[in-house]
Amino acid sequence: MKLFYSPFHTFIHKVLVTIHEAGLWDDVTFVPTYPFKNREGEDQGDAYSIAALNPLNKVPTLALDSGQVVYGSQAVVECIDSMSKSGKHLYPPAGPTRWDAITRLALADTMFETTVMLVMEGWNPEENQRIEFFEWIWPKIIRGCDSLEAACKQGFDGFDIGQASMLHAISYMDFRVNFYDAKDPLYPDFDCFDGRPNLKAWWEESIQRPSVTSHYNRDFEGDDSAAFLQKNVQEVLAAQGAIK
Ligand SMILES: N[C@@H](CCC(=O)N[C@@H](CS)C(=O)NCC(=O)O)C(=O)O
Structure with missing residues (x-):
């Protein structure tokens, strides 16, 4: 699965915390996205847009291998927690x-x-x-x-x-x-x-x-180019059958 998120690790991301607690770190492709680089007046144009996956064009956005897209951080963390491999769950039972x-x-x-x-x-x-x-x-x-x-x-x-x-x-x-x-x-x-x-x-x-x-105050070391982001967007669309 792919997580589209803004890779500023000078604050703590609850989605990354949830992924780690769930033992799913190695199952996720982390795809850096800079939503505010899409604002009018920025020279990046729509290079970092994920609007093809999420009409709100917001992070975090999670794409499952099936092509299903889950967005809204509360939906994302609940989805991740449900797939926990660690035996830990961050949601107590009803009550x-x-x-x-x-x-x-x-x-x-x-x-x-x-x-x-x-x-x-x-x-x-x-x-x-x-x-x-x-x-x-x-x-x-x-x-x-x-x-x-x-x-x-x-x-x-x-x-x-x-x-x-x-x-x-x-x-x-x-x-x-x-x-x-x-x-x-x-x-x-x-x-x-x-x-x-x-x-x-x-x-x-x-x-x-x-x-x-795992991430707080650590540099992001992967690829944060717009080309990598758009390649991943295309892969999700392909998984959905939206493109050939
Ligand atoms: N209610 C959303 C809020 C997410 C959110 O506001 N993300 C900001 C980044 S901190 C964003 O992507 N903003 C881009 C935009 O609004 O165009 C959630 O919990 O996922």
Whole structure:
């Protein structure tokens, strides 16, 4: 199977964590995709487009060997977890523990997505950035961090999909500041661990997991050319019978 994703390993990808935890690392062809290089005004044109596979043209997108395409990160991780070869599953059985795990998945995923929205707002010239936008987003992130602190204080029974998403969201906040050099108008020095000792202790322990160290802060070493990407898109279409 092929995973189309953006190969920035300076944050933790919950999809990569899930693949590793499932013992499926060697079954995946990792296909780097740069969705924002397709934006108008970029000189790459549609070179990195995966719209032929995913109408939203978003990462992550998973293509199974059958040609079936699964997109939306929640669908992708559930699909991967279902194929686990390691005997481990990140989704507890139906019941309160599962609802808790998938609710934290939803919370952390939305914290991640709203942080992406802050990144995109920050691409506007400073005088055009909407302060109301930051005022709308930040309380969600701050309450979210408080809720995760409470969850960490209570503790977890093993590693679950909610925690994979928490790693993703928390590391992306750092990525926003360091990679994009974001100067936030409201919280320029925000540190999610400040006053949240349980979240910090959980983080320190969780980033030791092999599923995290497998990629976090490591260079991507494969082929990230547009030609490699499009070759893989064509292979998926061929598997679907869409091209000869
Ligand atoms: N809800 C989606 C969000 C994925 C997402 O927003 N991906 C971004 C990269 S961080 C993307 O591909 N953006 C390209 C675009 O929106 O055109 C998911 O969970 O998979």
